[in-house]
Amino acid sequence: MIKKLLLISILLLLPGLCSGQTYLDIAAPVSGKPQLVLAPSTTLSGPASPEVAKELSELFSLDLGLAGLFDVTTAGQAAPGAPLLLKSAYAVNGNSLVIECRLFDQVLNRELTAKRYSGSIKELRRMGHAFSDEVLRVLTGQKGPFTGKIAYATKVSGNKEIFVMDYDGFHPQRLTNNGSININPDFSPSGREIVYTSYKKGNPDLYRREIYTGAEARISARPGINAQGTFSPDGSKIAEVMSKDGNAEIYLISRDGRELARLTRTPAIDVSPAWSPDGKRLVFVSDRLGKPQLFIMDSDGGNVRRLTTEGSYNVTPRWSPKGDRIAYARQVPGGFQIFAINPDGTQDTQLTTSGSNEHPRWSPDGRFIVFSSTRNGAEAIYLMRADGSAQTRISRGRGPDSHPTWSNGW
C-alpha cells in the first residue's frame, strides 16, 4: 500500500519536476548611461540672472555627474529622446531667491518630482544640492549625500583646526580656534554634533561639540590618549581609544563621557574603531600579530577575528553605511593607498594609485568615499565613487587638509 502511494506521488510530482519555468531572456549590454538633460534655467518672474542660471547648471552637472548613473548633458548637446529632463527656474528679488526644479521622464511622459525652495540668495547652492539629493531619491530610492557637510582638519590658519564645508568644497567654516592641534572629527548620526580630539589643554582629550550653538564639552580626559572617538549608529555611545590602562585600547563611553566598557584587552596597540551600520560589530586596527592589521569584533569585545591578510600595514578602517564594504588605508612603497574589502575578507581592492592617500570615510549613502591625498603636492581632500572612479579634488583652499568626515544631510 505504501509503495503504491509512493508511486502515485512520484507520478503526480513528475510533470512539475520536469517542466521548468520558461522565460524570455532580455539581456542588454551596459554600454552607456541614459542621458539626463539639463534644460536652461529660466526665470519664474523678474529679471533674468545669468549668474544664478550658470551656477545652477554647473551644480547639477557636478552633483548628478558624480553620482555616475547618468550622462548629464545640457539641452544643446542632448541626443533626441533622452529619457530624463531636469528643468529649473528662479526668481531673484533683492537678497531673496526662489528656485523651482522639476524632473521629467520623457519616455514615460510623466513628472517624477517637483520642488520649490526659497531663502536667501546665499543659499543658492544649498537649494541646488537639496534638489540633487531629491533627484537621486526619486531615481534610486536613496537620497543623495550632497547636502551633507564635510568636517576636516586643516592648517590653513597655521594650526590644525577643525573646519566644515559643503561636500564640494564651498563655504568652509571654522569650528575650532584654539591654536593647538585638533584632529579626528567624527559626526553624530544627526550631523549636528562632532567629537574630535584636541590638545588645547595639553593632553589629547576628546570633545563633543554642537555645530549650531558652538556648545562644547570635554567628555574624555583620562591620562594618556583620548582619541579617535566615533559615534555608534544610533548616536547613544562613542567608541574611542584610551591609554589610561597602559597601552592604547578601545573603550565604549556614553555621550557624556561615562565609561561603559573596555572592548580590547591585549598587550598590543588597538586603535581606530569603526562601527558596522547595524551597531553590532566594530572593525579596528591591532598589531597583536606583529604588524597593524584590521580585525573585527562584536560590540561587546568578543568574537575577534582578523580581517586583512595582505599588506603589512593596514590602518584607519571605515565600515560603509550599506555594510557591504570596509575602506581602509594600506602602506605601500611611496606612501598609503585606499583599499576596500568585504567584511568577510574577500574582494580586497585597491581604489587609489596616485600620491599618498589616507583617512577614507564614506558618504552617508555609501556612494562615495572622501579621503585626503598628496597627489598634487599639499595634502588635500578628495572624493571618489565607492568603486574608485571619478576621483575629484574638493579642497578649495591651500591646505593642507586632512581627516575628512562626511555628515548626513542637514
Place this chain on the structure above:
Amino acid sequence: MTQRFPNRYPGPGGMFAISFVLHLAVGLLMLFGDLLPIFQPQEQPVTYVDMVTLPVASPQSGMPAPATPEAPRTPAPPAPAAPKPPPAAMALPASKPTPTSKGKTAAPSANAKPQQTAPGETQEDARAFNDRIAKLERQAEDRRQAEVMARLRKTARTGMPGARGTQAGSDYASYIQSRLKDALTREMAKETRSPLLIAIITIGADGKVAEFRVTKPSGDRVFDDAVTRAVTLAGRSLKPPPSGQFRYELRFRPEEVTAK
C-alpha cells in the same frame, strides 16, 4: 481382440544403429548429389561519405540553384582558413615540365598541353605557355571562390528572406525579444551589480502592450525604471502577434550577468 505385433523390436542399441545408418546414407546422398545448401554470406559493400555541415544560407538553401557559367560545378564548402586554393595543386613545377601520369586533375591537364606542341617548339615557349595557363586557371579559381563566398555572405542571415528585422515573423517571441533588447540597450542603467527583473508582458491583437506586470522587481530602482522605459519605447512600434494575443514571462538583466 488384442492384436499383438510380432516381436521384431531390435532394442535400443539396434534402433540407434539403424538410425545412424539411415542418417549416414541420407548425408552421403546429399553430399555427393550436390544437394547441400551453399552458405553464401552477403556482405554489404562499404562506402565512405564525407559529411560537411554547410551553413544555412536561407530558407531556400538545398533547392536546386540555376547553373551559372562561373560555377558550373557544385561549389565546395567554403574553407574560411584557406580561401585560396593550395598552391601545390595549381602551381606548375619550377623546373622544366615533365611528363605527368594520365588521369590526374587540374595540374596535369595544364601540363598535358606542352606534350601536344609541335616538335619545333622550344622548351622556353612551353614553360611560358604553362605559366600563362596556370595563371589563368588560378585567377578563374580565385574568382569562383570569391563569388561563392560573396554569395554566402550575402545570403547568410537568419529570419525571413529580405526581412529588415522589424517584421513579426513566425517566431513572435524572438521578435519581441529582439525589440525589447534593443530598447533596453538604449535605456540601460543600473546601480547594483547584477539586477534581475521578472515580468509578464501581454501584447494585444493590435500590437499594443496590453499589460506589463512586474512579478519580481530587481531591487535596483534605476534598473527597474530602465526596464519600464524600454518596454514603453519598444511597445510604440510592435507588430501585432500572428496568433491574436501574445503573453510571455520575461527576465530582464544586464548582459554580463549569468542567468540562473
